Amino acid sequence: MILQMxxxxxxxxxxxxxDELYGKALELKPDLIISDLKMPGQNVIRSGKLLKEQLPTIKILILTAFDDSEDIFQALDGGIDGYIMKDTMPEQILHTIDMILMGYSCFQPKLERKKSTQTTQLQLTEREREIFELIVDNLSNHEIAEKLYISEATVKTHVSSILRKMGQPNRSQAVLYALKQGLVKMK
Known part of the structure; x- marks a missing residue:
């Protein structure tokens, strides 16, 4: 309904x-799938993982009433592109969809940074820690650049350095790594 409007x-x-989701996705090859987490039949996270193997460009957004951190870990680990709550404002849902279609991962509920200085164990600079906090908040490079009054190229350089230091291939995996290491937690 929101999408059509x-x-x-x-x-x-x-x-x-x-099960029907999996079959129809293979047949129709959509750009984006929006699914409930607790849909009957085959688990959407498992379906998503299988679909991404066959349709690597497909984007998957889970729209759910459940904010269980274990479900979010599984979604991150399963390659799901986004996870948002059903009570999210329509404008935010549309923004999340736009971000996902541009290649970003968007997860809600927000991840909260622990109050400790564990990120210093990764030997991140102060600016890298600041940028990583904004990555955790699902900001794009462009949004980070605007917020910090720096160029997008500078943000990209810092993001590359963060990923290298964390030993992770992309932003989603860096956030997942930070969750598993206890550097951030769910709000």
Whole structure:
């Protein structure tokens, strides 16, 4: 409903359960799947992982009423692109979809940084820690640049350095790593 009102998305299919979702996605090859986490049938995280193997460009957003950190860990680990709550404002849902379609991962509930200085154990500079906190808040490079009054190229350089120091291939994996290491926690 929100998507149709926005006028820039086309609904090409619907599924009643996880098994139907998997089959229809393979048949229709959508750009984006939006699914409930607790849909009957095959688990959407498992379906998503299998779909991404066959359709690597597909984006998957979980829209749910559950903010269990274990579900979020599984979604991150399973390659899900976004995880947001059903009570999220429509404008934020649309923004999240736009970000996902641009290649960013967006997870809600927000991740909260622990009050400790554990990120210093990674030997991140003060600026890198500041940028990583904004990555955890799901800000894009452009948004980080605007917020910190620096160029987007500078942000990209810092993000590359953060990923290298964390030994992670992308932002999502860096956040997952930080969660597992206790550097951030769920709000």
């Amino acid at each position: 926005a006028g820039k998305f086309e609904l090409i299919g619907e599924a009643a359960d996880g």
